[in-house]
Amino acid sequence: MKTNKIFISGDEAVAQGVKLSRPHVVAAYPITPQTITVERLSEMVEAGEMDAEYMHVESEHSAISATMGASAVGARTFTASSSQGLLYMAEGLHYCSGGRWPVVMMNANRSVALPWSIYGDQRDSLSLLDSGWIQVYVEDAQEALDMIIQAYKIAEHKDVLTPMMVNLDGFILTHTYELVEIPDQEMVDQFLPPFETPNKMSFENPKNLGFSSRPDDNTEFKYQQNEAMFNAIDVIRKTDEDFTEMFGRKYHGMVEEYMCEDADVVLVALGSVCGTVRVVVDKLRAEGKKVGLLKIRYMRPFPVEEVKDLAKRVKAMGVIDKDISFGYEGTVYTNVNSAISQIDKYVYKSNFVGGLGGRDITKAEIEDMYNKLYAGLENKSEETVEFFSLNVEGND
């Protein structure tokens, strides 16, 4: 296979993935750290490399509204946002999934004000977990590009018809440069055929969409939406396999296990921090410790089976959350914990909350998490939730 590698940032990799997917309409509003993506897309449209309508919308609310409108006539659409912008779209996110419009969005994970911070954490997208979007979190720029292409295939599948958000960590992924393989356009065209949907307005078959429902019907619509999300699980797995067959790169579907085969103690994480965890796992393995990493790729639909399967095989699980649901615990932890509780076995669990507003999560901190998991296991402790490496006193 001929290769075509270029040195680009995560944002640029997303733009390349979008171009290869041939959307008809792009509507987006700038926000750091997403801006490079929309700048590159504008340049591609200007240069005639991309045959899309680029809409200079005046807000994120309009970005999502415009993409829904275009999708409602059967066009393939793209939008991108982050943080405050994503929250400004919140009404539209629910609207879009309820309307079953397979809009694809890139979200550059960024902290949410107040205090203002342009730097990364995952509180923006995780706070919208219930908006009905498929959410995938990527680890590097290559995965970002590849997942944009896969996202269209998954979202537009007739059994799914659900919008999809590709999340990449602000700055850590959006602004760092990597060698990224750019897939061949012809192969992408073969992998991703044009969007076809019965769920559209047309002059041949006029439709009224976006309607109201009565209490008699509403639950059934929501049931179908939920079923579609479950349908996505198989579609995600199959799409990833097809992708591997065609392009050679493998992402393992819903989750990726790293060194989990014989592991006793594992950390669970999303996104770019997985790269650092892998390094720590290698180090501890060299020291003879049976540690592993579970990289959760999809937060919705949630990989319940995969988490349960791993929980049956290990003794302790720690979850890193670059997010906090105030008054409770990290949202990733809540989800993982709910899956673990479905198996009949004691697993020591701990939630490590940190890396907020752009703070690095270091190898030393991750090693410390593994040590704490070993200690907790030995003492048969209750689960713990902690903000790690806190500069102020905690209240426990």
Next chain:
Amino acid sequence: MTKVLDIPKVNAKNMTEKEFFYGHKACAGCGGSIAVRLALKVLGERTYSALPAGCMSAVGFIYPQMAFNSNAIITTFPGSASMAAGIAAGAKALGQKDFKTVVFAGDGGTADIGFQALSGMIDRNDDVLYICYDNEAYMNTGIQKSGLTPYGTKTTTTPAGKNIPGTITHKKNLFEIIAAHDIAYAATASIGYPQDFINKVNKAKHVKGATFIHVYASCPTGWGTPTETSVEIAKDAVDAGLIFLAEYEDGEYKLNRNPKEFKSVEEYLKKQGRFKHMSDADIQCVIENRDKKWERMRKNWL
């Protein structure tokens, strides 16, 4: 731009018998539904309609009973202009030709919450006709004050009492705000003058790019008027000079009706429950505001 003379005329005689907005659940005498019905007859089959939350979407799309015979969609309340713009862009990108995208939004959906999106739509000159049916309050949520509720009106959020005489602000100057975008075509209309409204929709239909029509549309439920007087009241408002019929085209304002004498404002107001409480001083305030506006329009637009 297409010259007016080239556009085939549409009137009550040659208008299609087809109904595109039919079987909906609007109140008897609903002016908004008259505006939607007439406009869709002029625009014809190849139309995408986008309606934000508001009375016309609430009465038109209750699953499984759909009242639009052509393509139509409910949009988010703030997002009608942008969703319509997306429809137009998507359809264009798919190679569709000879169609129109139209918004039917209420006064609140236009002058308040949807205004940002509307301004963006006009700025981009998206190929959308935006029609605001103005019933002068948030009717769908139970008659609350909007930016287009006129002075004196009693609404459920501007109750008239001893201390405050109802609404104490005048209507936003929507038409001129829209025109200030230097839009290709904008007009005001009233369902009390249906042929004038039809002509304006017909004109806008033939303009490529963003166009806007502000149509006065009575609401017997929210105004406290008998259902059979909806058209008459909407005509009275124009004849009393409280609503004006005008166009903005090629950078010029045009006043379509310039009555020598206005009909009585007081009579117009006293016919409606929402104004019944108004004192002579408040009525005088409405008249003064009207006269100031007409002086300016006559000076600049004639």
